[in-house]
Every structure is written in structure tokens, then in C-alpha cells.
Amino acid sequence: MAASSEIREKLRKKRRALQDTLAKNKNEDDIQALVPSARFNMDKQPTAMKEAVGSDEDPGETLRRTLRAQREKRKTKLLEQSFVQDEDVGEVSPTQYNSPNEGPSSRADDSVVFTRPPTGSQRGVSVKSEQPSRSLHLDTFVTRHLQEKLRAARSKGESLQQQETSEDSSEPVSRLQRLKDRDTITRFDREAHPVSSRRHDDPLTLRTRVKFQEQAGRVEKDFPSAEEAYNFFTFNYEPDQPSKPESKSRMRQKHRDGVEEDDRDGNRQEEAEEEEEAEEDEAEEDNQDQNEFQSEEAPLVRNEDDLFVIDHSPQDFVEVRKAEYVGLKMRVQRDRELLFTPSFLTVPTSVKLPENMKPRFLEDEGLYVGQRPAVSMTNENISENRILKMAEGSKWFGDDGKILALPDPIKESSTRPPLFHMDEELDPALQTVYRKTMKSQYANLYIAGATDPEGDYQLDVDVSGLIFSHHPLFSREHVLASRLAQLYDQYLSRQQNNLTGHLTEKLNGLRKALRNMMRIHGEQGSSEALQHRISEYSLEVRNTRQLRDLEQEKDRTLLRSIIKVWKEIKSLREFQKYTNTPFKLFLRRENVDRALDEWEYEGEILKEVLELEAESEEQHQKKLAEYNKQLEDWKLWRKKQKAKRRKKKKKKKGQTQDDTEEEDEEEQDQDETESEDPFEEDPVKPEVPERPGVDSLERWVREKASRIRRKPGEAILIPELSTSGGITGNDQCPRPEIARREDVSRRSLFIKILYNHKEVSRTDSCSLSTDFRVHFGQIFNLKVLNCPHSINLQVFEEIGSSYSLLVQVFVPVPDPSVVTGRAPIEEIEFSSNQHVMFDHEGVGSDVPLSFESDGSNKLTLLTSGKLSCCVSWGVGEEGVPLAPPLSQHPAGAHRGPGHLDAVSYIGASGLYDMKKIGEWAIQSRLDPNDPKNTSIMHLLKVATSGEVTAPDYFRLEHLQEEFNFVSDEEIERSKRFRLLRLRNQEAPEFRNYKFVPLLEREVSDKVFQDYEKRLKEGETIDTRQHLDPHRAVVAKYLQQIQESVINRFILSKHHYQLSDLVIEEEIPSIGILGINLFKLAESKRPLKPERKERKKVTAQNLSDGDIRLLVNVIRAHNIPIRKPQSNKPGQSSQSAIQGSDWYLSQVQVRPFVEVSFQRTVLQTTTADGPNPSWNEELQLPFNAPNGDYSTGSLQSVKDEVFINIFDEVLYETGPSDKSRATSIHTQIEKHWLGSVKIPFSTIYSQSKIDGAFKVNTPAVLLGYSREHGSTSVYDQWRSTQGGTFIRLFITVEPQLMPGESVRQKIKEAEFNSQEDERLLQASEKFEIHAAGGYPDRPCITTVIDLSGKTVFITRYIRPLNPPQEFLDGFPNNPQEATSLVAQYVSLIPSLPDQVSFSATCDLLSTCDQFLTLLAGDEQEHAVLLCNYFLFLGKKAWLIIGTAIPEGPTAYVLTHEQSGYFIWNPSSGQFYEKGDTFCPLQTVGCLVNSDNVWFNIQKNPSPLHTNFDITKAKMWKPFFSRSFSHPGLSSVQPEELVYRQTDKAAAAELQDRVEKILKEKIMEWRPRHPTRWNRYCNTTLKQFLPKLELSRGQNVAEGHRVELQNLLGDYRISGFPLHLPFSEVGPIIEAVHSTGVHNIHSSTVEFALAVYIHPYPNNVLSVWVYLASLVRT
């Protein structure tokens, strides 16, 4: 029940407040109106209280209470009527209950009567303080009635106690004793609570004692002065007076009551009175005590009292006794007394509530009660029990018997609106706005170097004093006196300035000069200049005269007002019969010579009059001139008018009237215009200016003179203000004045000094003297650390122990030059708008005040005054000012603290800007001699002295240079540092350079040779090596692109991911977990072993020899077989056809595989037959370039693995002569049959390669045929598929981490893109989704173009024209054209991106770029091929998938009538969909110009893939209905322009290549002579163009036959190699790998022919025909 406790609380407060007022105004009577009698209880009281308190309570509460009160009132009435007998009981108990609340307040009323302060100064307040109490008057009739009774009863008591009061001083003890006795009695029957009564009693007795002491002490201490004593005894105590009328009125009221209130019986009234009386007695006493307490500081008294007790205590003396044993029982008992275990049983409600109170349930009454916070029952019980043990426990409980509790503050639901758009963008209104942080004004304001010992700055604040020009305690006289003083000050200062004198003299001088001039002028006649000067002079004279007059008038009025004020003071003093101020005004008369004075006076007037006359004359002349002019105008106008009118009149009237008209007109001169012609605005006839009369002028001058000047002959009055007057003593003053004076004397002032809004010191408090001056005279030395911003002096007025802020004075922060001793004391005026009002003579502040008797002419004065103080910087020893240097010292608010700090002023970036620094230095007035500023000064000197260009850096520590070991140039020159630097820059040559020599001289110049060469090469193109200028340019261009791309990625390369550093198990899905569990049950050694996943190793911590390349050569199919050597062309074929026995008898072929990698060559054993099975593992060591095994480096390894298939041929050479019979010499020749080339980068990125590879066999193999014919098993595929296949498994041991992570990082690197952000996001999502579902299927939606921008892949697909000649060549055979186009595409050299761009990323160039660069990876080939096919009208798609050996690659899919065909763009070959030897292994996605479809079929191999992209179950389109194709335009050009290749250049190239190859072959055979069969050469040369034409098909047999025919007895083996041309290097490499040169037979001859066929756009097809001829 918060309400009731609230009431109680308020009552308590009220009581306290009342007591307070009582303490002040002890003659308070009317307050009792507020307090209903104790007798009049219960029902009335809440109502009364409601009135008192109601204002600040909520209406519901009030309403409720009134209702309740009324209800109870009715109840009591009933009770009263029916059970008169029971009343006693019924009423006493409520009284008890209420007593703590009302008792004191009712008691308080009476206090007035008994205790009276010795002085009566505070009486005046009573009227004022009555007001609030009156407002609290209860208006209910009953209340008044009861009050009356109460008063009547009390008046009896009063009279009784009045006697006591008089006796009080003489024999207080006896009285108190009596009171006490009586009190206890009453109390016991009133307060049933023994404890509380006892408690109450004790202090009471003590207090009485105390009171005695107090009284005694007072008598001794402040022996009252005679005046006081007099007052004490003579004054009429006002409270006595009202008591009489009051009692009278009470009587009257009582009468009325008697009439009006019949229902109340006298008996009851009497009873009430009695009780009231009893109560009052007690109340009185309490009140007395309380009053004492209020006035004499209660706690102190109590202490004294304690001392008093102790004095008498015998236990103070030390006593020794034996240790006391306390029995267990005893101790338990004691413990029980002290300790308390709260029970957790529920407390009955009756205990918790005040007696006779039924619990109320507010909720049941229909009032809102908040939900209580949940507390467990036991806890609540415990705390209730605990609280009940406490003394004032009951106040913790509400009306419903529960512990008071605020409603549960926790809300069930959030009040904040929920945000639904978590992933989408926030509502803009809810978007957080970034605001720049603002620096606190006071942050970083320390004076730089303040911590230094030399930097201790001292600010001296000298507060000398305070003078009030107005103070609320001013009496009227003071007001006047201060005004007088002010006027007198003014007078003095005017006197000092003597402006009047000055001006008079100036005037005289001017006049004299003017007169002189006039004289000259009069003699010589006027000149223009002189005239002008004269007029100027006269003007000056006039102005000066006016000024003088003004000043004189001021002087005069000042003097007058001084006298007036003084008179007012005098009259006031007379009126009030005392003086308050010591001011006295003397008027000193200075007599003057009357005659002289008069003469001067008259002279002055005369002069003035003359001047004025002249002036007015001049003015008159001017006016006259003006008038004349105007008159002229007017006359002219008038004439016109007349003429007009005449015409009119003539028409109207006859001639007869003309004369009269004339006259009339003459008369009507002036008003005619108005009357006759109201329409026209006519000029008024000007009036003739009046000549001002001299008389009037003189009169005016005289008047003015008498007003502003002393009358001639009158004595000069000189006021002199002295403070010699005496002030009337207190004893002669009336009481209000005495009160005022006392008030003044009680006040004291002190000043707080606030530095930067923090109090640093305060003055002693000095009492206010009667003249309202306070002298402090204190100097405060402030040690300053912070920059001074404000120095603030706060003037506080202290009354008793409380003080209030009177006024604040801000003192300006002094300049550093203002130093103690030299600084003058300044007077700072202040004023405050406090409103103060007194009931004594003090005039107050902000209160209207009038000195007139009728109260008019009010003026309002505000507290104001002057504070004299002085703030200056201290002076240290040796007279050094302790002020901060000027630059560090903000002189005022307009110069912000930003000037202090260079960085904050110009900003960090500005530090590099010399100009800004210079500006700042000038603005902040840096002291150039300050050692702290040397660095900046130094810098500025460098910057401003033009000859040195300012460095483009800013050094805060300019001494840095001195710490440099050597100059930068020297470091540049040092080879060792260069080496270190280059290594740090990761220049390729030095990336892994080890052991940079320790000493400079040990660094050889050779080290840099390679590097410098490379740098030089970068600039010049070695055309010789490239053979073709175009390719050289292209190569350079590629290199540039590569560099730029590498630079782009150099940062992302150093971005590490967690997976790069930490090996962590992936989170197993439930399925995997299940499988793992299932695996536990598996047999440990399964019959079908599977390859285990090997642990991947990051390449970083590897060294040479750690990595091996494992090549598992398993088997081969369809290896060409030897043909029988026959001279006759027809035979072999015949024999081949003849039968199988030939095959069986003859060794068909003995193939072996040779694997070469990085100059290591290993070979397998030799197997037999065209379908050999080797199943051998070859291990090749791997060395990374420069020993750098980092991922990036490994990815850029360009080495390729060559897998060559050779036929081992044994020839019996002619047996040597010696051992012909015993031994046969055989010679082994190996004949190259074909090769497979696998780049290492593919192996690295794939980590393993497993599959059947098509062996790249030459179109013609001399001496070999592919036709086996023996078995029919292979017939089926042989017919369609003529290739040789080898099955290989290649991997790297240990397994290296593939460069996948690098790719991801590239994605992170975030290329800028012109694609729509939405599209990019969608594509990312699509790819992630694809990778999630089918990790092994590549999915590409975006690629990066050559400029490094992300482009959507469909933009690359667009029909593009192939070279026209291909189309023209076979107009009737589209099939032919198709294959021609495919071949053309395949002839463009392939350059894997991963190699060229060091595995940074896939760059996809557009077709025109591709054709210009003539290099690209499979994707570019595929795109071009696809575009060509589209142009040819085929349905074509790009297949993104994986193939062997390329790995992720791109193929082209075409749809024709016969079905789907898959094209390998880099070889130009096509495969049917069902071809098992198709190198394409998985189909990831299809791309055309409209869409991208991801393969979501079960089996991704093309064999099993359904290419019907319309089926949604099999292909997932990128652009679907939900995300439609946004109409992406193509990045491809509209048309490809081809230029014809220069055939002559091709021929030249052909010759050069041939020459180089021949040289190379000879080079490779250093120990054997290499003979060239020229005839064969030419023959071969003839073959080659045919091969080109037929694209290497179906010509094999012809060659051999032809050759055989030509050459006869030679064993010929040879083959043509077909290569796209990029550089010579690959051709040489290819030739070398065939091993033709390895035939060491002495009779061997070689033949070599090169043919280069040019295609448009410099695409060159290179044919190399190699043959070895052994004469048989």
C-alpha cells in the first residue's frame, strides 16, 4: 500500500516543515488551522491531509481516499450515536495510532506562546508566512468547529503556561519537573506502547536538563547588551495580542457552533477538551524541546548530554576483575537476544498491518495494481519476518499486508519494432549514420611541455575586494547614498576631464580665427577658397558651440542631481531619525567677481547671438533663393493656367463678366488651385520666408544660458563628498533598521575561484561591513597545467551555514605579458537578477522601490557592484615570468585550441604540404628561438629558401639524417644492398638467392648480369630468335599483360586463408558419419583395394628431390605395326592381305615407352605387339625452378612430360669379320611412333591424371601401318577410330596442394566489373550451388577479360565469320568447310593461361584479340570455334568440362542431323557423342549466347549425357523465369577482319626453320657425321603441301611407295610432324623428342623437309617431314 505510507511520509515531512517554520517564527498561531485536532481524528484527518497534500498526488488516489474517508466518517457517526459509552475506547485507540503523525504537529502550534527569542527582529515575517497556511485552511464546517473547541481549551492552558514562562528563567527546573511528571502520566495512558513511551521519555528528561544548561549557558555567554535587554523587557510581544482576539473569535464561533451543531452533545465536547488539554501539555513540552533543538543545534546538545551522563558513570574507571565465564545456557540465551533467524513461515496479515486495520485489496476495489515481480514464497516470508523484527517494520507493508513493491519492470515483449529485413537493406530511416568523431574541446589542451620542470606556469589571482553598488540589504538611505556616490564619482571624473573648459577654449580659438579671416576677407574681397574656408570655420564653430552647450548642460544637471539626491538623503535622515551612511555633502562656494562675471556672461551671449544671427541670415538667404526659384516656377505655371481658363471662360460666359472675373482671380490667388482644379497637382505658391527676429534669438540664447549656465555673479558650487558623518548607533534605531543591520552583520561573503570551470580555491569568508564593502585582499597562486580558458570568480553570500551564489564574474585570461606586480587591479562590474525581498528596512533586490510619498516613480534595483581583482602571470625567481609562451597560449575563444597542435590544425595529410605548415607556423606565431620548434623552423627554412626543393616528405625528427649511416646514394651503389633489395622484391633471379655475401667486395658483378640482361631484353625484341616480327610483338604484348596481371595479384598472393595454414578436419555430415560408422564393420583387407587419398602437402616446405613424378604406363592400343620391307610397292599390301600367318611369323612391333621430363629420360621395358601392356611405374625426379617450391612457382612450371612410344627395331648388322661364325651383331634402332605431351601444370593442378590418351601420331609413318587386319575384335572401332591410345596414370608424389586456393584468392581479389551487381551475385550463387552439388563438374559463368574485368561468359558467344577462303573453297561441301575451320582454329598455338600467367587466373580474350595474339588456351579456341560454327549455321554450344589430359577445359558441342558431335578445339578433331575415346570426361555446363546450363545429370561423361537442354531435370539454366536474361550485349566484334598472310614471308620462314632444324640435328649428333639425302629432301618437300591439303589423311601409303621408287634400296623410316607455329623452340623440341637423330648407324642418311602453309591472319601450319634412310 504505497498510498498510505506516502501519506505518512508526507505527514512527517509536513511536520518537519512546520517545525522549521516554527523555529523561525515562533509566534505562529494560524498553522494550527492546518492541523486538525487529535481528537478530531480518523474520519476528518485524511480529508484534511488530502487538502494539504492533494496537490501533488494523483487524482485517483485522492478520490479513493475521500471516498474512504466519507465512508468511515459515516461509520463513526453511527458509532458515536449508538455507543456513547464505547467512545472512550473507540477513540483512544485511533488516537494512539495517529499520534505519531499528528501529535507533534498539533503540539507545534502552541510552542509560540512559551518560548520567545530574546530579540523581536523576526516579527515582521509573520504576516507573510501566514499566507500559505491560510490557503490550507480547512473549509469544512466540522473542522472549524472542532478547532474552535481546541482553541478554547488551549487558551486555558496558555494562560496557565504564560505564568510559567515568566517563571521560566528563574526556576525552570521546577517547572520542567512538573511538566515531566504530568507528561509521563498522560503519556502512559495515551500511548499503550511501552517501548516507544520509554524511548520517548528518556530524551525528554534529558532535554529538560539540557534546556537548563542551555539557559544557563546563554546567560553567561551572550550577555545581552543593554539594548537587547531593553528590547526584551519593553517590547510588546505580538503573539499576545492576537491570542486575545483569537480567543474572542473562538468564543464567538463557539456560540455559532452551539447553534449550528446540535447533534453534538456537550459531554463529548468537554471530553474532547480535556483530552486536548492533556495532549497539549505534552505537546507544549515537546515543542519547547524541539524549538530548542531548532535554534541551538540539536546534535551538539545531545552530545553534551552524553558527556554529562558519562561524568557520573562509575564505569569510567578502570577495573580489573577475573575473566568471566559465561555458561552455555547463558550464552545461548544471549545469542538468542542478539541473533535472530527469520522463520520462513507465512506471517499472518494482522501482524503486518496496523491494528484494527483490515487488509485492503486495491485490485478488488477496481484500481490498477501492477504485477509484482516474482519472488519465491519462502523468500518473501523470510524477508517479511526479518522486516517485522525491525523497529519501523510496519512501514514496509502496504495496506494489503504485503511488502511494498513496485510493479515488475520487465516487459514481456520488446518495445522496439522488430526488424524483418535482416538480409535485405535496412529501412533508410533506420540506417546508422556515420558521423565523424568530434574531439572534445578540452581534450589535448595541456600546455606542451607543462610537465617539464621549466614549464611550470603560475597564474596569480588577486582578489582584493568587493563593493556593492546595490545590495538587497541596502536601506533606502544606502540606495540614495550609493547614487550620490556614483554621481559624485561622475562629477569628479567630469571635473577631471574638464570637457566644458576644453570646448570653450576651442570655441574661442575658432572664433578668433574666424574673425581674423573675416577681417582679411573684408579687406581683400572674397575669393572662392576663402569663402569656402570661412563657411567651414563657421560650421565648426557652430558644432563646437553645440557640443559645449551640451557639456555645460550635463555639468549643470549633474550638479543639480547631486544636490537633489543629497537633499533627499537629508530629508530621509530627518524622517527616519537615524543615519545609515557616513556620507556628507559639502557645497563649497566660490565667490566670483560679479561685474566681471556678468560682463563675460553678456559677452558670451552677445557672441552667440551674433553668430546665430549670421547663421540665420545665411539660412534665410538660402531659403529666399529657394523661394524665388519656386515662385518663378509657380508664376510660369499660373500663367499657363490662366490662359487655359480664360479660354474656357470665354466659351462659357460672355465678355461682360470678364472684368469681375479678372478681379476674382486676383483675389483667389492662393486657394484657386484647390478650388478650381482639384484634378491637377499644382505647385503651391511658396510663402515668403520669414526673417527671424533678432529679439527672439536673443531671448532663446538667454533662456538656454540660464538653463545650462551659472547665473552671472552666482557663486560657483563645488560639491565635496565626505564620509565623515557618523552612523546612528543601533540603540537609536527603530527595530526594522536594527533587524536590517543585524542581517547585514550576519552575512558574509566569500569568492570561489574557478579555473577552467573547476574550483581551485576560495577566499576566506569575510563579513559584509555596513558600508557594503568587503575586503578580501587574498592572492592565489595557481600552478597551471591546462591552458587557461576561463577564470571565473563566483561570489557567494553566506548566511549562517548556508550560502548561495550571488554572482559570477568572468575574468579575462591575461596575456603572457601581464605579470604580477605590473598588472593593475581591475574593477569588474557585476550584477545579478536575484529577487530578494525583506520585511525589514532592507530594500531588497528586483523589488520596486519608491522614494516618493505617494509611491510613484518606482525604480527597481538589482544587486550589483564592483569586484576588484587582478589576474596575472606569476613571476619566478630571477624575474622570469611564469607564463606559457605565446604560441601555446590561446588568448581567447576566437583562437581555438587547434592552433596549438600542428596536426590538428592542418590535418595529418597537411603535414606533407609545406605551404600549410608555413601558414600554420605564421598563424600560431611559432617562436623561432624555442628549442621545441626547431624542427619545424628548420623545415620551413628549407621549404622557404627557394634554392633547395622541399622534400616531399615531412619529418618530425629532422635529426634523423644525422643517424643515417651512409647517404642514400651510397646505399644505392652498394652491391650487397642491391642484392638484398632485389631479393626482397622477389625479382625472379634472386628470389631464392642464398648467402648474400657478407662483405661488399665478395659480391661479384656477375650476379647481376642475368638480371640486367633480362631488363635490357625487356626493352628490345630479339627478332632473330622469334623468326617472325609479328610473333615477337605478340610475345612482348603477352609479357606485358602477364606482368600487369601479376602485379595485380601480388597482393592477393600474400593473403592467407585458414586452410593454407591449418589443417582441419571438415565438418562431417551425418551421412559421412554414418558411412564412417559403417566402415568400422568393414573387413580390414578388402579384396578390391582402392586408391587411398593421400595426404596433401603444401609445397612450401619442400626441397629438391622431395618431389617425384610417378608415371604409370599401363598399356597401349593400336600401335602401328611395321610393314615388311619390300622393294616392290604392290607386294606389301598384297602380303598383308594374304593371311594371318604372316603376322604370326613376323614381329609386328616391339614398342616401348620413353618418358622424358626435365632432361630425365626413363623408359619401360619393351613389349610385343600392337597392343602392349607394360604396367610399369616410372619415377622421375622433379626440380622446381630456382628451388622455389611455393605454390605459385610450381604452377608456373612450364615443363612438359613427354611420353614417346618407340618401336625397338633390331637390325643385324653385317657380322664382323673376326667372329662371323660365332656372333651376330645387332643394332638397335628406335623408331618414333608417336607421343603424348602432358604439361606439368596439368598434373599439378589435377594432382593425378588417369586415362587413355590419344597418342599424337604422325599422319604418315614410313614403314609402319596401322592396319592390323588380324583380329576382328577391333574392327568396329578401328573403322571409326584410327588413333593409337595409351593408358597412363600420372601423379606427383607426394601429393601437392593444388593451386585451387590461389584461384579462390583471385576471386577474393575482386576484379572490378561492368556487369550488373545482381548478375554477379547470381552467378556467384550459381557457381557455389553447382560446386556444392557436383564438386567435380566445372561451372563457369563469369570470366575475366584481358583488361582484368569480370565478364559474363555468354557475352563471348556470337556468330563470327571465318576467313572467307574457307567458305569459298568448298561451297558445296559444308562438312569440308567445317573441318577446315576446325583445323584453322587448332592451328592457332595453344598457350595455357595457367602457365603464361603463372596460374593467376583464366583470362579470356575476345576472338579478335585471340587472333591478334595468336595464342590462347582451350577456352579461347573453343569460343572461336563455337562462334565459327554458329556462323556456319550450326547449333553449337560451348562445353565447359574436364578432359584428359587438359583437365578443366572447353570443348564445342554441335548438333547435327546425325547427332551430337564434340569438337576438341585445340586439335580440330571431333567425336561422336558415343565415342568412348573422346577425351572429354565430364560435361560441366553448356554455354551459348543466351544462357548457361549446368549439368545436373547423374553421370557427367558425354557418353551418358543427354544434351537436350530443354529438360529441366537434366540441365539447370542460369537464366530462368525468375531471373530472366537481361539482354547482355556481346563483347565480340561484329565481324572479324582477316588479313592475308604474306606468302613470301612464310616461304622465308620456311627456309629459316629448315636451316635451323638441320643445324640442330647435326648439333645433336656431335660424334657422327650427318649426311643429308638431298634427293629425299626434295621428294619429301613435295609431299608436304599435299599433306596440308588432305589434312594428313589417306596419303600414307603413297609416300612410301613413291619414296621407295625413288630411292630404291633404303630402309626408310620417317614421318611428318604437323605443328601450329608459334616459335622455333617447340618445333625443335618436337623434332628432338622423336629421337630420329639417335640412329647411330654409320650408313644412315637423313632427310628433312619443312613446309609452312600460311593461313589468314598469320596462322601458320608447319609441317616437318623427317626421315632416316639406311642403306640396306
Added chain:
Amino acid sequence: METTSNSSVFLLTVNGQIEGANFPDYDHLYCKYCYVYGHDWAPTTGLEEGITQITSKSSQSHKLIWNFPLETTFKSTNPSGWPQLVVSVYGPDVFGNDVVRGYGATHIPFTPGQHIRTIPMFVPEPTWRLQKFTGWLLGRRPEYTDPKVVAHGEGREVTRVRSQGFVTVSFHIMTKDMKRMGYDMGPMNSSTVQSATSSQSGDAQ
């Protein structure tokens, strides 16, 4: 490389031992150590890598004692890339799986004399709570791809680690020709060393 053969080098000899470790929660641990050094450094003698025996806590003390000797000599031409000793501690977990218990690294002290280094050990934290659990269950906790990364700064920002315990290593360091090459390795605490070096330098001159 060819320049190293006849160029001037200085030598750093590291003797010492991996004394022991303080892993409050684990027992039966062994320790691997290796050196990480810059381009201009090469070990000339001694083992570059090693693995200690498994040690168990005694009943009295909770310290793991290995007392495993280290003895390596490096030659170098450049103090940059001063060798660091990288130690990684492994031991069986509850299920007997061998898991890593801590990685740590310290620079080899560069002043000659005896030094004792206490290396704080840490392990990488799993990325996910679930991984933590499965890692614990399956005994496959996150490990550094290479313990040597703890000697480098690059890329470490992507990892989160948890501290595990301490390994104490004592070193006895000797250097040769450092002073002659112009590298002052701080005050020599004994006069004999000083005189030795001075005589050496005198010889060299």
C-alpha cells in the same frame, strides 16, 4: 651459391637442451624441434630437426622432462633471418590418438653465453564448435600445415589459437667472427672472451 665457398661467414653454435615442459593437463608427450632461418643461413653441423622421446610426468612433479640435447652450428652471412627454434609438442589424447599439444617458437639468443628460454605453446583452434567436438572425438585436431609457420608472421592473422603450456629450453651460444664482421653482440660478460676475440681480430688484421 658459388660465392659461399670462399666468402667470409660467421658462425653460430647452438648447444643446449630442450629441458622440459609444463603442460598441466597432458601427459606422455614428445616434442619435435626444427630450425627456421633465413636465406643467408645454413646449418653446417648437427641436426636440424629432431624428435624427443616420450616423457611422462612423475608422481611428485608435474613437469615433463625431456632433457633432449640440441647441437647445431650455423653459418651465415647476414644476421637477417636469425635462426629460430620451433618446437611442437605431441601426445596421445583420451582415445590414444596422437594429437598436437602445442606449437611454439623462439629466436636463438644472439649473445654468447647461457640462456634459458621458456616458450609459450599454443594450438590452433577449430573453426566451429562442431569441429571441436568431432576433432576431439576422432582425434584429429587442427594442425598447422607446417610447424614452421609459427616462426613467421605472414598469414598468421587468419588463425585463432589457444594457449597450452610452456616448454623450457636452455641454450649455450657461441659465435665466431661476428665481431670481426662488424656485428657487436652486446656486452661480453667475461674478459677472457673479450681477449680471445680481440686476439682473433688482431690475427685477422
